[in-house]
Amino acid sequence: MSKITLTHLAKKLKISVATVSKAINGYADVNIETKKKVLNLAKSLNFTPNAQAAFLRTKKTKVIGVIIPHISHPFFSNIVKGILNSADKNGYLVILLRSNESYVHEKKLVERLLKHNVDGIFISLAHDTYDLSHLEEVKKSGAVLIQFDKISKILNSSKVVIDDRRAGYIATEHLIKNGCKNIVHFRGPLLAQISIDRFLGYKKAIEEYNLTFDKNKVILFDHLTDQEGYRKMNEFISKKINFDGLFSISDYAATGAIECLKKNNFHVPNDVKVIGFSNWILTDKLTPSLTTIDHPGVLMGKTCFNLFLNEITSKAKKVKFKYEKKTFTPKLIIRESSVLNYQV
Amino acid sequence: MSKITLTHLAKKLKISVATVSKAINGYADVNIETKKKVLNLAKSLNFTPNAQAAFLRTKKTKVIGVIIPHISHPFFSNIVKGILNSADKNGYLVILLRSNESYVHEKKLVERLLKHNVDGIFISLAHDTYDLSHLEEVKKSGAVLIQFDKISKILNSSKVVIDDRRAGYIATEHLIKNGCKNIVHFRGPLLAQISIDRFLGYKKAIEEYNLTFDKNKVILFDHLTDQEGYRKMNEFISKKINFDGLFSISDYAATGAIECLKKNNFHVPNDVKVIGFSNWILTDKLTPSLTTIDHPGVLMGKTCFNLFLNEITSKAKKVKFKYEKKTFTPKLIIRESSVLNYQV
Numbered sequence: 241m242s243k244i245t246l247t248h249l250a251k252k253l254k255i256s257v258a259t260v261s262k263a264i265n266g267y268a269d270v271n272i273e274t275k276k277k278v279l280n281l282a283k284s285l286n287f288t289p290n291a292q293a294a295f296l297r298t299k300k301t302k303v304i305g306v307i308i309p310h311i312s313h314p315f316f317s318n319i320v321k322g323i324l325n326s327a328d329k330n331g332y333l334v335i336l337l338r339s340n341e342s343y344v345h346e347k348k349l350v351e352r353l354l355k356h357n358v359d360g361i362f363i364s365l366a367h368d369t370y371d372l373s374h375l376e377e378v379k380k381s382g383a384v385l386i387q388f389d390k391i392s393k394i395l396n397s398s399k400v401v402i403d404d405r406r407a408g409y410i411a412t413e414h415l416i417k418n419g420c421k422n423i424v425h426f427r428g429p430l431l432a433q434i435s436i437d438r439f440l441g442y443k444k445a446i447e448e449y450n451l452t453f454d455k456n457k458v459i460l461f462d463h464l465t466d467q468e469g470y471r472k473m474n475e476f477i478s479k480k481i482n483f484d485g486l487f488s489i490s491d492y493a494a495t496g497a498i499e500c501l502k503k504n505n506f507h508v509p510n511d512v513k514v515i516g517f518s519n520w521i522l523t524d525k526l527t528p529s530l531t532t533i534d535h536p537g538v539l540m541g542k543t544c545f546n547l548f549l550n551e552i553t554s555k556a557k558k559v560k561f562k563y564e565k566k567t568f569t570p571k572l573i574i575r576e577s578s579v580l581n582y583q584v
Numbered sequence: 585m586s587k588i589t590l591t592h593l594a595k596k597l598k599i600s601v602a603t604v605s606k607a608i609n610g611y612a613d614v615n616i617e618t619k620k621k622v623l624n625l626a627k628s629l630n631f632t633p634n635a636q637a638a639f640l641r642t643k644k645t646k647v648i649g650v651i652i653p654h655i656s657h658p659f660f661s662n663i664v665k666g667i668l669n670s671a672d673k674n675g676y677l678v679i680l681l682r683s684n685e686s687y688v689h690e691k692k693l694v695e696r697l698l699k700h701n702v703d704g705i706f707i708s709l710a711h712d713t714y715d716l717s718h719l720e721e722v723k724k725s726g727a728v729l730i731q732f733d734k735i736s737k738i739l740n741s742s743k744v745v746i747d748d749r750r751a752g753y754i755a756t757e758h759l760i761k762n763g764c765k766n767i768v769h770f771r772g773p774l775l776a777q778i779s780i781d782r783f784l785g786y787k788k789a790i791e792e793y794n795l796t797f798d799k800n801k802v803i804l805f806d807h808l809t810d811q812e813g814y815r816k817m818n819e820f821i822s823k824k825i826n827f828d829g830l831f832s833i834s835d836y837a838a839t840g841a842i843e844c845l846k847k848n849n850f851h852v853p854n855d856v857k858v859i860g861f862s863n864w865i866l867t868d869k870l871t872p873s874l875t876t877i878d879h880p881g882v883l884m885g886k887t888c889f890n891l892f893l894n895e896i897t898s899k900a901k902k903v904k905f906k907y908e909k910k911t912f913t914p915k916l917i918i919r920e921s922s923v924l925n926y927q928v
Contacts, residue, residue, distance in 0.1 A: 258600050
């Protein structure tokens with residue numbers, strides 16, 4: 241049996257889809273006889289109005305699109321979890337899309353979502369997104385735009401972020417307070433705002449504590465994987481630059497670096513203290529367990545949805561509305577990799 | 585600016601939505617003058633047909649729904665990644681939903697997806713799903729149903745699974761070949777087919793190698809977490825039953841068990857050899873690194889999409905179609921936790 245739709249009913253009764261829709265949805269401007277015919281036929285065919293019919297009526301799809309750079313990153317899994325929870329409770333469906341850190345792809349995905357008339361798009365930008373016109377289009381279309389985590393500072397919309405500068409600062413400060421004087425920094429790609437901000441936090445701590453900032457100790461990453469962490473640490477060790485700490489903006493890259501340090505007979509934390517970022521699952525079970533920065537992904541996802549709901553409700557009621565930026569405070573999780581004689 | 589839709593155009597021109605749709609989509613049965621008017625207005629308003637309009641024409645939404653039990657499980661992340669890749673290449677959008685292992689919730693989600701006229705539903709069943717009428721409804725609606733991983737054997741549809749019985753067998757056999765004679769089994773919930781099959785594989789290996797099957801060594805789990813793994817291992821140790829091996833159907837529960845074993849002065853692998861399941865990220869970096877079973881999540885996701893595409897294409901062409909079941913062979917990943925004097 242194929243789906244019964246408004247069009248089926250319209251064809252059967254030789255009337256327009258709009259009239260059928262109006263009859264089904266109880267509008268007044270339909271002839272009473274026609275209305276009766278439509279409702280009887282709908283009943284006999286076991287028809288229930290579908291989402292497309294509801295859209296014709298409400299101009300809302302109750303669908304949102306969520307674009308994230310990576311699907312397997314635990315942080316993004318948590319954000320998606322938070323969004324899905326809230327969407328579910330409010331009767332929204334969530335289309336999930338992955339930009340794979342590509343601006344070109346991200347742009348295509350946004351266009352596809354707009355064709356589907358989603359009510360909102362939540363996005364964490366790709367590393368190389370510089371042109372923002374595709375996101376201006378979202379706002380022009382009437383859909384709600386929410387930026388999270390990897391955002392553009394110059395594009396107006398509600399935003400959900402963590403205080404990345406502070407995160408970089410407290411991570412570095414923690415290493416300094418535990419005796420580090422020469423701290424290597426694994427930073428992300430050059431353009432991404434989060435990697436810029438975490439780097440600035442690192443630099444601020446170095447300077448405030450009167451250590452010497454050395455750009456040779458800042459290592460750029462395109463792919464924050466364990467293998468790249470291993471490779472870049474190996475490369476750095478071969479340069480024979482003195483170092484006693486590592487602040488990596490990724491737990492995964494940090495685990496690769498620790499493997500490399502062990503291989504080269506550096507003891508963690510005795511010779512080199514290490515702190516990662518994101519509090520990935522199982523980082524508490526490594527030897528040494530990994531000190532890291534935690535960010536509340538699930539709560540951030542929930543917050544994205546709440547901001548979306550505020551905006552769409554305000555617009556529907558035509559009441560005044562102001563973009564909001566919610567900033568979450570990162571949390572230092574101290575474990576064995578950064579502290580001498582660490583006791584649980 | 586709000587979205588321009590077929591309805592806008594219809595209202596402006598005081599004609600039916602169906603006529604506008606026909607004009608836009610180049611159907612013949614529209615008055616030539618009307619057609620010209622519609623196209624001119626569409627052009628002047630910068631209108632592009634949206635997905636809802638396309639649906640009215642094609643009865644296809646090019647949207648699929650994917651229901652998984654958990655969002656943060658790495659295996660499901662991989663399946664979703666595989667599905668998203670293929671969907672993206674073929675111009676489909678993916679609505680992601682989480683049943684949270686609840687039949688009641690799963691049923692509600694299926695109904696919601698059907699209201700949105702998705703072209704297909706891919707589902708991994710909740711632990712407690714016994715009634716299957718909501719999935720029969722999917723098939724009746726004309727949407728394609730694909731079951732993956734946690735499937736029902738009695739419900740007809742195309743399916744993508746791993747050979748769980750074989751997985752349980754090779755995991756247990758590996759422990760036996762490494763000297764284990766008393767193997768504890770962490771199994772999942774009673775009803776889930778994957779946990780039944782892995783258990784049967786375990787039992788088969790025990791019997792084929794002439795060891796004694798002991799139901800006291802089979803431990804049921806509702807939640808396969810590290811904490812539960814720790815707690816249940818602790819409980820088992822307190823019973824003073826002799827054991828020298830553990831086959832856990834979850835890596836995460838296995839890591840909790842290993843923590844507990846260490847705490848109780850059992851050496852892994854010298855005293856107890858351990859094998860997990862799923863090859864979670866970072867399990868290769870634990871001390872000892874965790875022996876496990878790998879299943880190709882991304883490939884399985886891709887396969888789900890291909891089966892969907894075959895079915896929908898066959899149905900559109902009205903050619904004969906037969907459900908397919910694709911079974912992937914699990915792979916043993918040998919690491920330190922199960923082998924004496926393991927060398928990389």
